[in-house]
Amino acid sequence: RRPPRWRRLQAEIGAESAHSAALSARLGTAGPAGNPAVRAATQALALAHLNWTRRIIRAPVTGIVAQQAVQPGQWVNAGQRLFTVVPLQQVWVTANIKETRLAGVRPGAAVTLHSNLYGNAVTYHGWVVGLGGGSGAVFAVLPPENASGNWIKFTQRVPVRIAVDPGDLIRHPLRPGLTMTVRIALHGPWIRRPVPDWFLRSAAASRLSP
Known part of the structure; x- marks a missing residue:
């Protein structure tokens, strides 16, 4: 059982x-x-x-x-x-050049820069990457209407983008919004460097406007 x-x-x-x-x-x-x-x-x-x-x-x-x-x-x-997020190692300078001085500016032209932060004791080196598609007045919130008949001639400025040597940025970091003084070599030397990928992504990079 x-x-x-x-x-x-x-x-x-x-x-x-x-x-x-x-x-x-x-x-x-x-x-x-x-x-x-x-x-x-x-x-x-x-x-x-x-x-x-x-x-x-x-x-x-x-x-x-x-x-x-x-x-x-x-x-x-x-x-x-x-x-x-401000990427301090991915900084460029936007130089607003007068149209009367823009004729000799070419991509690849060597550039020397000085920042008011460090003064003339620190020299940055860079090169022209490209020129803007128009003057600052064209892309303003209220662009001027030159055909209205009441127009006064003003010298316009065109943004010129300048890439800065990363080694200079490591030694002397910069911040967006600082004042820069640029000197572009119109007749050489020419710097043939590829444009960095981060430079093309303008939304992720910082701007320095002289």
Whole structure:
């Protein structure tokens, strides 16, 4: 005669088998992967894992933080402005050159620069990368209407972009918005350097306007 414990275990096995058969019938022939509840739970788990991995926001460039708009522990939303990252090693100078002095300026021309921050004791070296597509007045919020009949002639300025030697920036860091004095070599020497990739991404770089 079998002991009561054995009969109890057999009854539990039968109940679990019936429960497993009922679950298999509910899942159908596709199995767990085809069940809507299982698929929804799997997608919820994947979304939770994605949100967890995005808890750390990584900056696309290396620099210093400016204009901080959030505090530690604050919840942020997608598209919310957090702060500005200033990449000090990816800086260029925008020189606003008068149109009367622009004829001899060519891309590749060597440039020497001085900043009011350090004075004439520190000399930066660079080269002309390109000229702007128009004068500053053309792209102003309220451009002048020269055809109105009441027009006064003003000498216009055209932005000239100048790349600065990264070695000079490492030795003497600069900040956006500083005043610079530039001297462009109109008749050489010419510097043939490839334009850095970061220079083409103007949205991620800083500006120094003399």
